[in-house]
Structure formats: structure tokens, C-alpha cells
Amino acid sequence: MFRVNENYQKLPGSYLFSTIGKKVAAYQNANPEKQIIRLGIGDVTQPIAPVIVEAMHKAVDEMGNAATFHGYAPDLGYEFLRNAIAKNDYAARGCDISADEIFVSDGAKSDSGNIQEIFAPDNKIAVCDPVYPVYVDSNVMAGRTGIYDAQTGMWSNVIYMPCTKENNFVPEFPKKVPDMIYLCLPNNPTGTTITKAQLQEWVDYANKNGSVIIYDAAYEAYITEDDVAHSIYECEGAKTCAIELKSFSKNAGFTGVRLGYTVVPKDLKCGDVSLHGMWARRHGTKFNGAPYIQQRAGEAVYTEAGKAQLREQIDYYMRNAKAIKEGLADAGFEVFGGVNAPYIWLKTPDQMTSWEFFDYLLEKANVVGTPGSGFGPSGEGYFRLTAFGSYENTVAALERIRHL
Amino acid sequence: MFRVNENYQKLPGSYLFSTIGKKVAAYQNANPEKQIIRLGIGDVTQPIAPVIVEAMHKAVDEMGNAATFHGYAPDLGYEFLRNAIAKNDYAARGCDISADEIFVSDGAKSDSGNIQEIFAPDNKIAVCDPVYPVYVDSNVMAGRTGIYDAQTGMWSNVIYMPCTKENNFVPEFPKKVPDMIYLCLPNNPTGTTITKAQLQEWVDYANKNGSVIIYDAAYEAYITEDDVAHSIYECEGAKTCAIELKSFSKNAGFTGVRLGYTVVPKDLKCGDVSLHGMWARRHGTKFNGAPYIQQRAGEAVYTEAGKAQLREQIDYYMRNAKAIKEGLADAGFEVFGGVNAPYIWLKTPDQMTSWEFFDYLLEKANVVGTPGSGFGPSGEGYFRLTAFGSYENTVAALERIRHL
Numbered sequence: 001m002f003r004v005n006e007n008y009q010k011l012p013g014s015y016l017f018s019t020i021g022k023k024v025a026a027y028q029n030a031n032p033e034k035q036i037i038r039l040g041i042g043d044v045t046q047p048i049a050p051v052i053v054e055a056m057h058k059a060v061d062e063m064g065n066a067a068t069f070h071g072y073a074p075d076l077g078y079e080f081l082r083n084a085i086a087k088n089d090y091a092a093r094g095c096d097i098s099a100d101e102i103f104v105s106d107g108a109k110s111d112s113g114n115i116q117e118i119f120a121p122d123n124k125i126a127v128c129d130p131v132y133p134v135y136v137d138s139n140v141m142a143g144r145t146g147i148y149d150a151q152t153g154m155w156s157n158v159i160y161m162p163c164t165k166e167n168n169f170v171p172e173f174p175k176k177v178p179d180m181i182y183l184c185l186p187n188n189p190t191g192t193t194i195t196k197a198q199l200q201e202w203v204d205y206a207n208k209n210g211s212v213i214i215y216d217a218a219y220e221a222y223i224t225e226d227d228v229a230h231s232i233y234e235c236e237g238a239k240t241c242a243i244e245l246k247s248f249s250k251n252a253g254f255t256g257v258r259l260g261y262t263v264v265p266k267d268l269k270c271g272d273v274s275l276h277g278m279w280a281r282r283h284g285t286k287f288n289g290a291p292y293i294q295q296r297a298g299e300a301v302y303t304e305a306g307k308a309q310l311r312e313q314i315d316y317y318m319r320n321a322k323a324i325k326e327g328l329a330d331a332g333f334e335v336f337g338g339v340n341a342p343y344i345w346l347k348t349p350d351q352m353t354s355w356e357f358f359d360y361l362l363e364k365a366n367v368v369g370t371p372g373s374g375f376g377p378s379g380e381g382y383f384r385l386t387a388f389g390s391y392e393n394t395v396a397a398l399e400r401i402r403h404l
Numbered sequence: 405m406f407r408v409n410e411n412y413q414k415l416p417g418s419y420l421f422s423t424i425g426k427k428v429a430a431y432q433n434a435n436p437e438k439q440i441i442r443l444g445i446g447d448v449t450q451p452i453a454p455v456i457v458e459a460m461h462k463a464v465d466e467m468g469n470a471a472t473f474h475g476y477a478p479d480l481g482y483e484f485l486r487n488a489i490a491k492n493d494y495a496a497r498g499c500d501i502s503a504d505e506i507f508v509s510d511g512a513k514s515d516s517g518n519i520q521e522i523f524a525p526d527n528k529i530a531v532c533d534p535v536y537p538v539y540v541d542s543n544v545m546a547g548r549t550g551i552y553d554a555q556t557g558m559w560s561n562v563i564y565m566p567c568t569k570e571n572n573f574v575p576e577f578p579k580k581v582p583d584m585i586y587l588c589l590p591n592n593p594t595g596t597t598i599t600k601a602q603l604q605e606w607v608d609y610a611n612k613n614g615s616v617i618i619y620d621a622a623y624e625a626y627i628t629e630d631d632v633a634h635s636i637y638e639c640e641g642a643k644t645c646a647i648e649l650k651s652f653s654k655n656a657g658f659t660g661v662r663l664g665y666t667v668v669p670k671d672l673k674c675g676d677v678s679l680h681g682m683w684a685r686r687h688g689t690k691f692n693g694a695p696y697i698q699q700r701a702g703e704a705v706y707t708e709a710g711k712a713q714l715r716e717q718i719d720y721y722m723r724n725a726k727a728i729k730e731g732l733a734d735a736g737f738e739v740f741g742g743v744n745a746p747y748i749w750l751k752t753p754d755q756m757t758s759w760e761f762f763d764y765l766l767e768k769a770n771v772v773g774t775p776g777s778g779f780g781p782s783g784e785g786y787f788r789l790t791a792f793g794s795y796e797n798t799v800a801a802l803e804r805i806r807h808l
Contacts (some may be wrong), residue, residue, distance in 0.1 A: 001584035001614030003524035004674045018479070018688055024789030043475035053468035056697070057461060062661065064457035066794075071447035072660040076531050077421070106510050106662070106692075113690030117545065120407035137689045141521065179406035182742070255475040256467065258695045270408045279410050284422055285541045286517030288510075291662045293460070294695065390470075 007143045012150065016133050016374040017041050021094065021360075024368050037397040039324075039385045040368040041341070043371040044253040046316060048297075049309035052252065055300035059293040070168070073289030077104025077261070078279065081295045084302040085261060095233035101265050101276065103283055104290045104298070108247035108260035113138040113284075115214055115262065117331055118278040119180060126159035126178030128171050130189050132216070132376030132381070135182040162378040163190060165347070169193050169336065173201075177209045184216035184231075184278040186223060189375045189384040190345040191321075191337020196229040205231065206241035212268070212275075221251035221314055223340045239265035242271060243275070250342065252301045252310055259294045302400040317342050320394040321387035327398035328385075344370070357383050365400040411547045414444070416554065419535050421780040427762075428772050441791045441801040444772040446592065446747070448657040450720060451715035452701075456656065459704035463697040477693030480684065481508025481665070486700045487664060488706040491721075493650070499637035505669050505680065507687055508694045508702070512622055512651035512664035517542040518690075519618055519647060522682040523584060528609035530563035532575050532584035534593050534779030534786070536620070539586040541548050547570045557781040564783040567594060569751070571738065574598050577605075587636075588620035590627060593779045593788040594749040595725075595741020600633040607636065610645035616672070616679075618645040625718055625742045643669035647679070654746065656705045656714055663698045694748065724798040725791035729761050731802035732789075746791040761787050769804040 013019060020040055028036055048056075062068035076082070082099040090097035105111050118126075121143055127135050136158065139145050141360065146157030154160060159178045161171035169192035171183070186193040199392040206213050214230040223230060226291045232238045244263040248254035264276045290298075305310050325338040334347040354371030361367050361383075371383030387394070417423060424444055432440055452460075466472035480486070486503040494501035505557030509515050516538050520529075529543050550561030558564060563582045565575035573596035575587070587606065590597040604799050610617050619636040627634060636642045648667040652658035668680045694702075704710045707753065725742040732739045738751040752761040758775035765771050765787075790800070 001618045002674060003523050004526055004677050004679065004682060005524055008522065008685060009677065012405060034726060038733065041476070043807070045470070047470045047473040048464075048467045051469065053464055056464045060452075060457055060460045063452045063460075064454065066449070066451045069451040069660070071657075072451070074658055106695075109692040110690060118409050118412065120409055123406055124740075129423070134689060141686070141689070172539045182657060212406045228509075253473075253475075256473070256477055256696045257692075270406060273408050273413065275408065281412060281415065282545070285538060286543070288513040288662065291510075291695070291698065293697065318645070386610065388597070 002177070002355055007141050010148055010232060011140055012148055013139060016370070019374075020316055020368065020370065020373065024362065027362055029390075034366045036366045036368060037389065037393045039389050039394070040370045041399055042250070042386050043255050043386060045390050046253055046313045047259065048253055048257065049306060049313065050304040051303060051309055052297050052300045053217045055296045056293055059296035063292065068253045070292040073292055073295065075284045075287065075289055076100070077102065077290060078295045081298050084299050088302045090231065091231065093230055093234055094096045094238070095231050097233055097263055100262055103262045103264065103279060104295060105262060105287065106275065106290050107258045108216065108245045109134060111245050111260055111262045112214070112216060114282065115245070116144065116180070118282060119212070123179035124159060124176075125180045125182065126161055126174050126375070127182045128163050128184070128187065129160040129377060130163065130372055130379030131182065132188050135214070135377065140151050153373070160378070161328070163187070163192070164378055165334070165336065170174050170198060171207055178211055180214060181206060181211050182214045182216070184218065186219040186228070186341035187337075188219065188341070189343055189370065189372065190341030191341040191378065192345065193223070193228050193340045194225045196234060199229050199232060200235045203235040203238045203241060208263055209219060211241065214245065215242050216245045216251055218245070218247040219341045220322070221310070222318065222342050224318070225340055228340055233263070239267040241268065243268065248298055248301065251314065254297070255311060257294055257297055259298045275290055285303060312319065316391065317387045320389060320391055323391070323394055324398060327402065331402045338387070344385045344387070346383050346385065348383050351381075352381055354383055361401070364404055365397070367397045367400060409545065411545050414552055415541060415544055416552055422532060422773070423778075424772065424774065425621070430529050431766055438770045440770045441793065441797045442772045443793050443801055444788050446654070446792060447659050448654070450582060450656055450657055450717045452661065453710060453717065455707060455709040455713055456701050456704045459564065459700045460697055463700035469695065474696040477696055478503070478700065479688045479693055481506065481694060482696070482699045485702050488703050491807075492637065492706045494497055494637065497634055497638055499635050500643070501637055501667055501669065505667055507666045507668065507683060508699060509664045509666060509691065511641050511653065511662045512620065512649045513538060514745060515649050516618070516620060517663055518686065519583070519649070520546055522523065522546070522679060526561060527583035528561060529586065530578050530588045531565045531585045531593065531780070532588070533564040533781060534567065534776055535586065536588055536592050536782030537779065539618070550719045557777070564780065567591070567596070568782055568799050569738070569740065574602060577609055582615055582641045584618060585610060585615050586618045586620070588622065590623040590632070590745035591741075592623065593747055593774065594744070594775065594785065595745040595747030596749070597627070597744045597765045599631045600638060601631070603633050603636060604639045607639040607642045607645060611641050615645065619646050619648045621648055622651040622654055623745045625714070626746050627723065628722070629744055637667070643671040645672065652702055652705065657717060658683070659699070661698055661701055663694055663702045665719050670793055676784075677683070720795065721791045724793060724795055727795075727798055728789055728791060730805065735806045742791070748789045748791070750789065752785050752787055755785075756800070758784055758787055765805070768808055769801070771801045771804060
């Protein structure tokens with residue numbers, strides 16, 4: 001008799017955003033007349049920029065013509081896109097990353113879930129707390145996290161690095177050295193970040209201790225402050241200790257288009273074993289390339305017109321972030337983030353738990369946010385709002401919250 | 405110090421098609437004047453059908469408009485596509501598969517590589533020999549296959565079911581019962597298949613012995629004979645023992661578009677544990693939905709115009725298959741397959757090994773095929789040609805082979 005991967009049974013409940021979706025759907029069904037405003041899941045609302053739409057139309061036409069049809073893409077991505085990434089995201093920032101160290105994928109969620117596969121099952125992981133759930137859940141599925149304690153919401157074999165207002169949301173070096181360190185900066189969910197000098201300390205720590213950093217740079221396009229790194233490879237020595245994950249979802253609105261990439265530098269090794277070669281093998285075996293149409297869309301992101309149009313989108317969302325942050329502060333909330341990231345992290349009022357505040361906000365203001373505790377135990381008592389709504393909805397939501 | 409997944413080091417050489425690609429590139433570089441005809445990798449050459457191109461243009465426009473923009477897709481796929489699949493691929497064939505048992509993905513290669521994750525690491529797998537390399541390699545990466553014997557080309561913990569001309573390419577029931585049985589029918593690489601009655605015996609075997617069948621139906625659109633099943637769910641009892649993988653690459657030319665789906669019936673359980681729930685959790689955690697544009701393309705496959713246009717494409721490729729099969733037979737080769745599948749499987753002449761014949765064909769005829777031994781030890785002495793070239797190239801390749 002076949003048997004199943006028992007680690008799946010250890011996962012408590014369902015994926016955070018599925019739970020929220022179900023709760024909201026149930027409320028809407030019971031109250032069909034209510035106009036719900038969603039500032040919960042980090043999904044964008046602005047349409048795809050004109051220059052990217054144009055690039056996709058062109059690619060679709062190419063696919064419909066025998067002379068310009070594209071079948072299987074190169075496993076690791078088309079040269080035109082990898083070159084554009086290397087030039088714009090790395091060379092332009094002084095980072096020495098070559099095109100063949102870039103692996104194009106169908107999105108950063110897949111990559112951030114799959115990357116743990118190339119590591120040993122007994123590696124110990126460290127995560128910021130709160131944290132994007134995929135890092136932990138994908139390691140649970142791989143049997144790397146030990147036993148779950150429902151009381152504390154913690155796994156016995158995961159090192160948690162609390163990020164709270166007490167430490168200004170800067171993770172501290174763990175006492176026991178982790179093998180794999182997940183860092184998402186600017187941070188989801190807190191919307192906060194650390195300086196480049198602080199990131200350099202993490203790179204030094206990893207190199208000194210033989211840890212690997214899985215660096216999620218999904219939100220780098222929202223950075224406004226000069227002393228914040230856009231890529232971990234801006235730090236000296238990062239190529240021997242860090243993998244960088246990058247999404248097109250937040251800088252170009254590709255949540256429904258699907259495109260991402262991962263950088264695995266050739267200098268990153270475990271003894272003689274090149275992680276670059278391992279990830280290439282994984283890509284070649286379990287993935288068949290990102291679609292041609294999407295890769296042309298990605299290329300358009302880096303054109304001059306693309307950069308200008310996307311700058312407008314990001315400015316649009318950051319205007320929302322400012323409105324939320326200031327509006328909530330005016331209403332007496334304690335708020336964080338929103339300066340280098342499209343997320344605002346607030347302290348729940350009156351000692352409410354995160355889920356209590358979720359229900360309260362849904363029922364009283366018909367506004368959906370994300371409970372901080374869904375991101376980890378140190379998220380309890382916090383709540384996330386995103387700047388990805390329309391400006392009108394964002395202002396309307398704030399108006400409702402102000403009148404609670 | 406972090407450690408890597410040691411199973412990766414056990415993989416011999418590189419992925420088959422990467423090796424072929426490198427050999428061909430080296431030959432072309434050394435002989436830039438030669439016109440190489442590629443009948444090796446199973447990539448299509450006909451452009452995307454007009455009705456699908458139209459659907460993609462429409463979807464691209466929707467993505468460029470705030471009112472019709474689509475962000476994150478539902479994890480498991482849009483209803484419009486899942487309904488079209490349930491109706492056309494299942495209900496129309498008398499199979500009782502509901503839309504919510506269908507999981508839309510970015511392609512069957514990803515699914516066939518990832519599906520093993522939901523099973524226990526000590527499950528024993530059985531594969532046909534020769535076989536699509538992804539089934540074995542993804543299980544090697546998961547540590548399920550034991551030790552590789554370079555002499556025999558076999559893994560100590562894999563049950564091989566030889567499919568050769570001696571048994572008419574029909575796999576026989578293994579003496580030791582496997583936990584997981586991979587079946588690809590019509591078969592890649594041999595281009596042969598089994599009857600529905602023979603498939604029913606496999607379903608009965610799996611149900612009786614508690615095995616799960618991973619059924620890859622990528623080539624079902626090429627079936628021409630009445631007594632061959634298009635889906636394993638045409639067999640009684642398949643819903644309690646089988647997962648079906650389906651590609652859009654071969655029936656609609658989506659090798660560069662990327663779309664596929666997997667059926668996990670709700671009746672498929674291991675004790676109390678629903679595999680449907682596990683795959684849903686995997687999808688929700690490590691995947692972010694197939695792109696909206698691609699799902700609209702998939703929907704167009706099932707329109708009346710789509711069906712007619714794709715019928716023409718398949719007829720086109722099957723005309724190639726017939727030309728290859730008859731041309732090779734005329735030239736004195738022993739040939740198999742090509743009736744219900746776009747692959748022709750030939751016995752190498754003069755006791756040549758598969759790779760010897762590969763080099764011979766590349767150098768003497770400038771034709772690229774795939775060495776049978778690349779698909780497993782019982783593929784030694786065989787060679788695969790695909791019908792996915794243009795008709796002109798196919799005929800030209802045959803002409804060259806005839807004059808060898």
C-alpha cells in the first residue's frame with residue numbers, strides 16, 4: 001500500500017490567505033449588500049503598463065506565426081531577459097552578477113517554495129517572525145521543522161528571529177547558528193527594512209558561520225531611502241553566501257502574469273558542490289521554462305518607457321501607503337512600515353488579538369486586512385494593511401476606520 | 405555549515421535533452437555550413453492556432469485595463485477553464501470527474517516532477533523502461549531510488565518494467581508490488597500504447613494491491629484506434645487509484661505557452677488522508693496559479709473553432725508520423741509506434757548502440773534524434789524520431805536517411 005508524505009499532516013490549518021478568503025466570502029454571502037474593501041492579500045490592482053501590454057501583443061502574434069513561433073524556452077530563461085536583468089538590476093547597481101547566474105521562473109512564490117529542495121533535510125532554518133508563510137510551510141513539507149506546538153505557534157526545529165517594535169523590526173543574530181537564513185527585505189509583512197550596513201553584518205555573519213541566506217527582494221522597487229540595499233549583492237561577500245529571489249509581481253503588477261527569477265551565484269558552494277549547478281538541474285528536471293510571452297513582458301519592464309510607466313504605478317501605491325500611514329496615525333493607531341514598502345503594519349488597539357481585530361474590521365468597517373499572527377507568533381497583536389488598492393478605496397477604507 | 409541535498413549528486417550526467425543540445429551545438433559550431441534537421445526533442449513547430457491567438461490578445465487587453473485586470477488567479481485554476489476541461493475531456497468521454505478535481509498548472513513537466521512530493525520517501529516506484537526521464541530523476545532527487553549502477557543504468561530501488569519488441573511494448577505486472585506506478589500512454593518514447601482492456605487490468609491491479617498510478621496522458625490527442633483509452637478514468641475504479649497528468653503542449657502546441665493540469669480524484673485516499681487535499685495544499689503553498697492569459701488560451705482549445713484548428717495540426721503531425729514510419733520501413737528499418745502517438749521508435753541497425761546511432765545520424769545525415777538508451781536501459785539499441793517537425797523537413801530527413 002502506498003503511503004503519503006506525513007509531513008503534510010503536520011501543517012496546522014490551511015494557507016493563511018485561503019482562510020482569509022473563506023472568511024470574507026462567508027461574510028459577503030451573509031451580507032450581500034455590504035461593500036467590502038480589500039486591503040488584505042498583497043495583490044495589485046493597477047493594470048499592466050501600456051508598453052508591457054504592447055510587448056505581449058507582439059509576442060502573441062509571434063506565437064501565431066510559424067516563422068516566429070517559440071516552442072520550449074531555454075530551461076533557465078531567454079538571453080534577452082537574463083541580459084536585461086543582469087544589466088538593470090545588477091550592473092547598474094554595481095553588483096557583479098552575470099546573466100548565466102540568473103534563473104527565470106514562473107514567479108517568486110514557486111522559487112521561494114522550491115529553493116529548499118536543494119538543501120539537506122536536516123539543515124536548520126531561521127526565519128524572521130513574523131514571516132511570509134511559504135518559507136516555513138515549504139520546509140514543513142520537507143520535514144525540516146520538527147514538531148509544531150499549537151500553544152506557541154512555533155516549530156521545534158525552526159529558529160525564530162522576532163521582529164517587533166521593541167527591536168525596531170531588526171532581526172538579531174541567533175545564538176545557535178542556522179544553516180539557512182530567510183530574509184525578506186524590505187519586509188513582508190511588516191513593511192519595515194534594515195540599512196545596507198545592517199545587511200552587510202548579516203552577510204558577514206553568514207560567511208563567517210557557513211550559513212546560506214535566502215534573500216527575498218520582492219519589494220525592492222518600493223525603497224525610497226538611500227541607505228537601503230536593493231540587492232543583497234550590493235554587500236561585499238554576498239556571492240559566497242546568498243541566493244536572491246526576485247518577483248515581477250510588485251514592481252510591474254505581474255501577480256496574474258507570473259514571472260520571477262532567482263540568482264544563484266557561481267561562487268556559492270558547499271565544499272566542492274556548486275549550488276548553481278544543483279538549481280540548474282532542478283530547473284531542467286522539474287520546470288520547462290517561463291512562457292515566451294511572459295519573458296517578453298519582463299523584457300519590456302526594463303525599457304525606458306517601461307521604467308517610466310512603472311515608476312508611476314509605484315508612486316501611485318506609495319501615495320496610498322502614505323495615506324494609510326498618516327490616516328491611521330491621526331486616528332490614534334501605532335503604525336510602522338510604509339516608507340520603503342507597500343505594507344503598513346499596525347499595533348492592534350485595546351489588546352485585541354490579530355484575528356479579533358480582523359473580525360472587528362471586517363464586520364464594523366467592511367475592510368479586509370491580514371492578521372499579524374498569521375505570519376508567526378511575534379505577529380500577534382499586529383495587523384497588516386496593503387497599499388495595493390485603488391486610491392479611492394484606500395481613502396474610503398481609512399474614512400471608515402476613522403469613524404469606528 | 406549548511407549542507408546540500410546529497411541525492412542530487414547521485415544523478416548521473418545531465419538531463420538527457422541538455423546533453424543532446426550540447427552535442428548538436430558542438431557539431432553545428434564545427435560544421436556551420438550543415439543544415440541540421442531536428443527530430444529529437446518533442447517540441448512542436450506549428451504556430452499557435454488562430455482562435456487561441458485571438459483569445460490571448462483579448463486576455464492581454466483585459467490585463468491592460470483596470471476594469472478587467474486579473475491579479476492572482478485562484479490557486480487551482482479559473483472556473484471557466486476547469487469547467488471546460490471537465491466537460492470536454494471527461495464528461496464527453498463518460499468519465500465522472502468534476503471541475504474541482506482538476507488542478508490547472510504551468511505544465512505537465514512541473515506536475516510530473518512535483519507529484520512525487522506528496523508521497524512518502526520510502527515508497528517504491530515502478531516505471532516502464534524506457535521512460536520519460538523526469539519520473540525517475542525527480543524521485544532520485546527525493547531520495548526514493550536507492551543506488552545507481554552505472555553498469556546496468558539502473559537504480560537499486562526502482563522497479564523497471566521493460567517494454568521492448570519482445571513483449572510488444574506492453575508492461576508486465578511486477579512480481580514485487582510497487583507503491584507508485586508511472587504509466588505514460590500513448591507512450592513517450594516508444595510511441596506505442598495498450599488497449600483499454602489492458603489498462604483496465606492495471607487499474608484492477610492497483611486497486612487490489614494498494615498502488616497508486618501516476619498516469620501521464622500527454623499524447624491522448626494522437627490516438628487513432630478505438631480500443632485505446634483517452635483517459636484512465638474511462639476504466640472502472642480508476643478514481644480510487646489514479647492521478648492523471650495532462651499537457652496542452654502536444655494537443656495545442658503550448659510548449660512555449662505553458663499550461664497543463666492534473667486530476668486528483670476526491671476518492672483517492674491513503675487511509676483517511678485525501679490526496680486531493682494534499683495536492684491542493686502543495687499548489688497553494690508552492691505555486692501561485694497559472695497565468696490568466698494562458699488559462700484563456702486553454703479555454704479556447706475547447707471551443708468548436710479551437711477543436712477544428714487543432715484537429716488540423718494533429719493531422720499534420722500524424723502525416724509526418726506516417727511518412728517517417730513508412731519511409732524507414734521501406735529503407736529496411738524495424739519501426740514501432742507512430743499510430744496513436746507522434747513518436748516513431750526504431751531498432752538501430754547493425755547492432756549499433758543508441759548513442760552510436762545518434763552520432764552516426766548527426767554526422768552522416770545531419771539529422772537529430774533521441775538515443776533510446778537515454779530513456780532507460782531497455783531503450784538501448786533503439787532510437788526515437790518525432791513527428792513534430794515541418795512536413796518538408798521530415799521528408800528531407802527521410803531522404804537523407806534513405807541514402808545513408
